[in-house]
């Protein structure tokens with residue numbers, strides 16, 4: 001029996017919600033910003049309300065239950081044992097990524113990524129004087145794979161000191177198998193390249209996939225990586241700015257601590273309460289969410305195959321982000337964007353994720369089935385339909 005009602009669409013317009021009050025103010029179907037449309041579990045709401053009712057919104061003391069909740073979630077969900085001392089809080093994954101990059105690399109050094117990939121990786125690398133080096137994923141017969149030979153060649157360059165991995169991978173919606181993560185870990189460790197594994201979408205896996213925390217991929221990984229994560233994506237609480245970094249390597253952890261202090265970051269009291277409630281009570285919510293997303297992905301795939309077969313979907317097994325290929329429609333991302341908008345849909349342009357993403361669009365399907373159906377009908381009935 002399902003306890004959560006992801007079929008109920010809450011109207012978020014007029015609430016100051018970025019997805020619905022920006023793109024959603026102009027178009028009926030905003031599918032761009034990577035939030036879900038789903039109400040967080042009631043235990044999160046209650047934890048926040050309780051804190052507010054206590055009248056305590058002053059500077060807080062770090063709640064000891066924060067680390068405990070993360071450790072317990074990692075053991076139950078991913079089978080990974082963490083030491084408390086490895087865990088550091090952070091106001092956001094990209095904040096952590098930047099601090100870790102500053103701790104590990106120097107200006108002028110190379111940071112390796114595998115595009116098409118989350119666009120903020122490029123931002124933090126290039127805005128901070130490092131060079132972005134790309135080892136593009138290879139798309140063959142509708143599936144992406146890693147070009148390990150190319151990756152090793154780029155990792156071998158002595159100027160390459162870090163890799164930012166997206167695990168699971170946004171925007172292609174893919175959960176990397178453990179063996180491939182181990183292969184990345186071994187290559188990087190062989191060539192002195194530190195791995196930052198961004199695991200923002202770790203909880204959203206389906207179609208039989210299982211998330212591997214990078215530090216658990218093999219022996220070589222642990223001391224040569226940091227993993228960053230948050231409950232924001234799965235529980236739809238990105239606006240609370242609560243996330244964390246897991247850094248087993250003591251030297252990198254100390255550098256992270258110094259940078260954190262230097263920036264005068266602290267923690268969000270309400271965010272910490274939300275994380276504790278999410279990880280303590282949210283397992284069932286995530287199980288049902290994953291099932292719902294899998295259903296939406298299947299619906300989208302079947303709808304496209306039946307009605308709009310020139311739009312091809314890369315088969316996902318993680319994230320609520322579908323990666324759609326418009327190249328057979330004779331469209332680059334710019335044209336596809338205009339076409340979709342003229343039918344009332346806003347997706348993210350694929351070229352945001354690097355030149356290799358041109359001709360693709362990223363579709364966030366974390367909405368009710370009804371909204372998905374309405375949007376796809378609008379697309380099908382568009383006068384210049386494909």
Ligand SMILES: Cc1ncc(COP(=O)(O)O)c(C=O)c1O
Nearest residue numbers: 034092093094095118170198200
């Ligand atoms: C892979 C990935 N990392 C990081 C983020 C952003 O995280 P934060 O807002 O905590 O910086 C996103 C958001 O879409 C994401 O998809």
